[in-house]
Each structure stands twice: as C-alpha cells, then as structure tokens.
Amino acid sequence: MKLNLKVWRQKNGQAKGGFETHQVVADEHMSFLEMLDVLNQDLIIGGKEPLAFEHDCREGICGACSMVINGRPHGPNKGTTACQLHMRSFKDGDTIHIEPFRAASFPVIRDLVVDRSAFDRIIESGGYVSVNTGQAQDANAIPVEKNQAGESFDAATCIGCGACVAACPNASAMLFVSAKVSHLALLPQGQVEHENRVQSMVTQMDKEGFGACSNTYACEAECPKEISIENIARLNRSYLGASLSSK
C-alpha cells in the first residue's frame, strides 16, 4: 500500500514546527511504527534527518509512544496504542497526519518526542504507599475483595502515556491522576495516606500547568488502556472530602 504522510517536524522546543510530506510504501501487516521505520530508513539513506518518535516495547505497555494520528492520540482504534496499531486499519492511498501530543505541560523535544516528566513529578508528590522494604506483613494478612481488587487493577493499568492529556481540550491530567489515586484508594494498603495523597497529587498537577476537567470524556475515549472516567468522579469526591476534613 502507498501512503501519503504529513508528519510534524520540529527541531526543538524553541523552533517553529511544521508539516512535511512524505510517501511511504507499506505492508498491511506492518505495525504503524514499523511503517515509520521504513520512512526513516528512506530518509537516512537519502541523507535526510530521520523523524524522531518515542517508542520502546512495541507491545502497548511501556507507554513510550506519543503521537497523534489523524487528530487522535494513538490513532483510530479503540484501546490501542500507536505501536499496536497495524496498517490494515488504513487503505491504499490514504493521507495520514502525524503530530506530537500537544499540551503546554508536555513541551516538544523534537518532532514527535515530548517531555512528559511532569507525570513523574506527580507520582513523586504522593502516588505511592509509604512502606520501606522489609516492613511488610504476610501478604495474605491483607485480604482484598476479589472485585475490588479487580477494580483497583483496572485503574492501575494506566501506562502513563499522556494520551488523556493530549485528547483533552483543556490538557487536563485528571484521568492520569485519578487512575493512580483510585488504584491505591481501592486497596486497604492505600487507605492510610489516601487524603494526603489526593491533595498533594492534585496540587502538583495544578503546579505543572495541566488544565481543569470539564467533563468532555475525551480522555476516556482515547485512553489506550480504556481507563474509566469513573475514576475522576472518585477523585473529585475524595478531594472534596479531604479538603473538608483537612486539619
């Protein structure tokens, strides 16, 4: 299949970016990133700069890939990261627009590569259970109801890719933050620090410049792990509760 690519090129965070047009011949069994590999091989052989894009595991779990494909973070398929998207989802002759995740809190580093270290700083602000190595009791001393554990797991599957931010018109990180808060809040182990965690993670999120949530549900629609918007509701309740009860 022959494809027309309109790819975003930007030398660095300060430079002005723009779309560049390239033709690529791809196979329908290729993954989207393998198609970009083909493009890059052509560019290098032709003496040009290859397109920079972030990727690593290529099986949808590391959260490294961060591109907007035809206006949608990670492309057209539901619950699918860019690396798991295959070219059989496109047609011969298609024109495909590829851009970086766009948000003020995710500054562009080059082309499709953005800086998502804000997410690390949010986790750093409280996205953990404070337990040092060696302090734990026997694992089965903490029973967790099966469905509750399942719900916690569903929130914990967040891969930290930032598609929720890229999808949101306000570039809000509420889905990311609420997924971590929910993961821990739904387990007895996470209860002790729950209120402090909610407050400090939200404070850090605001400090990083992410926008507010206005319930557009775009994050849930684009999340490659299909993390539920219910987590945001849970976060809001917890945040309100914590604010009212805080000392």
Next chain:
Amino acid sequence: MILEGKVPPGALDEKWTKYRSTMPLVAPNNKRRIEIIVVGTGLAGASAAATLGELGYKVKCFTFHDSPRRAHSIAAQGGINAAKNYQNDGDSVYRLFYDTIKGGDYRSREGNVHRLAEASREIIDQCVAQGVPFAREYGGLLANRSFGGVQVSRTFYARGQTGQQLLLGAYQALERQISLGSVTMYNRHEMLDLVTIDGKARGIIARNLLTGKLERHAAHSVVMATGGYGNVYYLSTNAMGCNVSAGWRAVKRGALMANPCYTQIHPTCIPVSGEYQSKLTLMSESLRNDGRVWVPKKKEDVERIREGKLSPVDIAEEDRDYYLERRYPAFGNLVPRDVASRAAKKATDDGFGVNKTGLAVYLDFEAAFERYGKSEAHSSGVHNPDAATVRKMGQKVVEAKYGNLFEMYEKITGENPYETPMKIYPAVHYTMGGIWVDYNLETNIPGLFALGELNFSDHGANRLGASALMQGLADGYFVIPYTIGSFLSKEIRTPAISTDDPAFAAAEEDTRNRIDQLLAVQGKQTVDQFHRRLGLIMWEYCGMSRNATGLQEGRKQIQELRAEFYQDVRVPGSTMEFNPELEKALRVADFMELGEMMMEDALNREESCGGHFREEYQSAEGEAKRNDEDFTYVSAWEWKDGDDSVLHKEPLVFENVELKTRSYK
C-alpha cells in the same frame, strides 16, 4: 585469575540467614556520606535504588528512558514465583530451589538459588504492602497459577500484566525516595563507560541524551541493573531499546562475561510476519496452563492449511499431533521453555509448520473452553447445556484469565483466537548469561555490582517461567542492600570521589572518540541494516541449535560484518543533540563484539544443556545430552580486543542436589 563464588559455608538453608546476620554493616552516619550509582530502573534497578535510598545512602539513579517506569520489566506478563505454599500443594523453599536448579539444567550456583527461593516469600509481602493489585480468590486471599517445569501452583499474577504492576510498585517506591531527596534521578542519560580508579569501580560516563553532553558521575560504588542482551538477535521479545552496552562497557573495563551462550528461546511468541518486522511479541507461558500445542499429523493437511484451503478447526482430533503431550506425558504442555521450543523446532523442521513460512505451530484453547464451560454451566445451574452454550461460557472464563493476551494477539495478527487456534513460534526472550558475580552480586571489579537479568547467577542454562521477576526483585530489594555492605564497610574512610581524577578524563575521551569514529564514517548503510544482519547471523548459527562448524562460520561472519560496519555505517546528525540513531549505533557496535563472544562460548561448551543445544550432543530421541564430567563450571570470559577471549572457569559445586538427567517425560 581465580574466581571465588564466595558462597558462605554451612547448611544450605542457614547460609543466607547466618551470612546476613554476621556481615559487616555501614553505620547510618556513614551511609549519609556514601554515594552509590545505580544504572537501570527495571525491577532490579528501581528496587535497589529505592531500598538503598531508604537505608540512607546517597543514590544517583540513571535510565536512558524518559521515565524510570518505561523499563522493559514493564512488559513481563505471566507472573512471579514465590514459595508461599498458599495452595497447600507441597511447595516449599526447598522445592522452589530444587525446581530452579533442575530447570536450569544444573548449571547455577546452589547458594545463590536457595537465597533466591528464600527471598521469594518476602517479595510477595513487600509488593502487596506497596499496593500491587495481585489476582485474588473470592475469599480475598491471593490467587496462584502454574508455570512450566513445575508441578505446584506458586505463581502470583496480576492478569497478564504482572511485570507492569510490580514495576509500578518499585517505581513508586523509587519516586518516593526521589521526593525525600535520598535518590537523585537522571532520566534520558545513557551510561557509556565505567570509570575505575585503583581497580575499583568509582563512577560512570553518561551521555545526556537530550543535549548530547558527556557527563562524569562519581560514587563510592556502582550498581548496574541494565537487563539482558536478547536484542543481539535483532528480533526478540525485548523492547527496541534493550541493549548490552552498559554491561559491555564494564566488560571492556575488565569485568567478566559469564555463560553468554545461554539464551532463552521462548516457545510461545507470535510468528514473524515479514522482513520489516521490528520485534516479536510474547504470548505468556501461562497460556500453556490451558492451551494445547499441536500440528497436523498428515502432510497433506499441512499443505492445504498453508494454501488457505483448510481451517485447523476442521481437522479431526485423531489427525492432530499434540506432540508435547505425546513426548512428555508427565509435564505435557507445561514442559520448560527450552524443551518446548526445541520440540516446536523439530515439528517445523519435519515439515509440519502451519503458516506460509512453515514456522508456526498451533496453541489451541478448545479443550479449555469445554472444560471451563462445563464447570461454569454446572455452577450457574444450567443443566444439560448444548455444546455452543458450553463453549461460550468457557470462553468467558478464558477471557477473564487471559483476555488481554487474546486481544493483543488479535491486534497483531488480525485473527480471532477465540475462533481459531493461535499460531505461535519460538523467539529469543531472555538471556541467562550475563556479567559474572559472586554471592554478593559483586563482579570481579571491586565495587561494581550487577543485578537482575544483567548477571548470570541464578538461572543456570535455562530460566523457569515467572522467575525473572522474582530474581530482579530479590536482587534489588533483599540482596544488594545487605551485600553491598561487604564492600562499602571498607570504604567509610574514603572521601567523596572526585570527577577530576584523570581516570574520568580518560574514560570521557575514550567515549568521545568512539562517538566521533561512528559519526565520521558517513557510509551507505543504516544502523538497522547492520543490526538485522547481525541478528540473522546469530539466529542462524547461535540460535535454537548450534554446531561447531556453524559457530566457527558465524564468528567469521560477525568479524566481517564488524569491519564493514566501521567502513560503511551511516549515522546522521551530530553528537551534541538528541540523536537516537547515534544511540543505536553505539549499541549495535557493542552487540557485534558480544555476538562474537557468544559464538566462542557456545563453541567451547561441548555439551547440550538448557537453552544451549549442540547438535553433536543429543540422544537418539533428540534430547539434550549434558556432560557433567567436563562442563560443570561457569564459563567466565575476559575480553581481549582483536584476539580470542580468555576463558576463566568457576567450578560449580553441588552439595545438596544430585546431578541427574533432566527428564520431563
């Protein structure tokens, strides 16, 4: 060089407890002054950095990723073993120890493996306390499943994403230490050289991947946890960025590489679909709990399947060869990985491969749909259900267990595995070999430690499923925090190491020269083209089966490829910028040297054991033939530039386990 494993004396089950209780400590006031560099943030690196930070050391932690959470431990699917015996099925620390020694084909150190089995229990406790959402039973207690090579149920799991959940636990512990100021994190920094002063590891040269600047970082000790070298084959289940470079730089500075030829070829991966393929995807071993592996018995069925004229579901039961169940009745589909992979190779070598390339076998869940469906129907009060209802109910149960894997399979292949059996084929997955370490996880360079997949010590010649996560976390949470004291307790009078030492300047200069050399070539072939060619040579001559002639040929071809690389590689861009192609070029250069050493090691080891299968050494039925008389040792290789590597041997002493022919029949 005499290699001392330093396994403490005494009874097997008392060694670690006694050693841990009597080893020298570093007092809290001294810990505050002592600096440790940790390279890598996978399970081993993140858990080590977090725990060392908790203990009060000054830790600097490095990853080439944009965040510690991206390390490839994240992709581990199936689970983590622990000798908890929660299932009351006869498990114990000794049994986990024994299974691991046997699974490793009697090529690992008894003392290390027993310690690993002991630590396994504490790991589960620690992870649960951190909030890892393991699978639960209805009563709220932890659930288990089985993995290959064992007859108990000791694997803890979080659906098919156990590695992700464990890594997030370690990552969060690490982020907590970063917030407390005990760990300083350096994201997007790649270690490009090890700095030794007076023979001791005292720092690293790291390249800031955003600016290209070479930075000097000094510490009293360096802990490396940078993973395995499976990407030497180009195609593997590893992430694209996985590489050997940090470890290889240590080897070039004198560290020994142990058993590099022990590579694990995982039996259940999605087959290669075309030449453009950039990586292979694993289908978790846990699937073999419920999936049955088969190929057609008749060649004409194979032909018609390849032509697309016959569907596997239409092949009658009696015309299928469930070859694992036939050959290994005691373990059936749950034989260890090396055995399952070789059996798949034999089936396809004999012409029974079921896809166009002839390199695939079936993994079939029909029997599981029926079994689970019947029990589900029974428990939900449906009497005399028809076959379709049973199948549907069974599929629901399978979906709850492996849903994400089935989904992943469909995304990649475009085929629905609920309707037609999965097609699978072996692929490079894990490397048992690695940097040589003693019982303290210290390399032969004092002050340099190697953890996790990077070291060689626990899995022998073959790793059992769900043991990699266990080892990574054991090393990081429960071993290195103690054993690093053996070195650091002697360093309490050493002031902060200065980066002005001439050793730093020299290492930085070396690194700069290597980069400049690669950028100066400006040839006609891309780095990926070389990497693919290297991978093909490795797979052809040092893959699932090896022989002397092939290994010699392979070594020659790598030498030629390496020469060509330095004359014709094209690395675009410059050094003082974000340049992923340059990063790759440096890694591929190291892979080529490693590949050559792997060929040497495989050639030297004139026996078949675990993942290392030499065609010259097999029984009449094609089973591996070990040679305990001559090869019960660890091969530790010292790199010599432009010449043969020098082999050092560490004899393996078995005080508790009797060496037997490994049989899963």
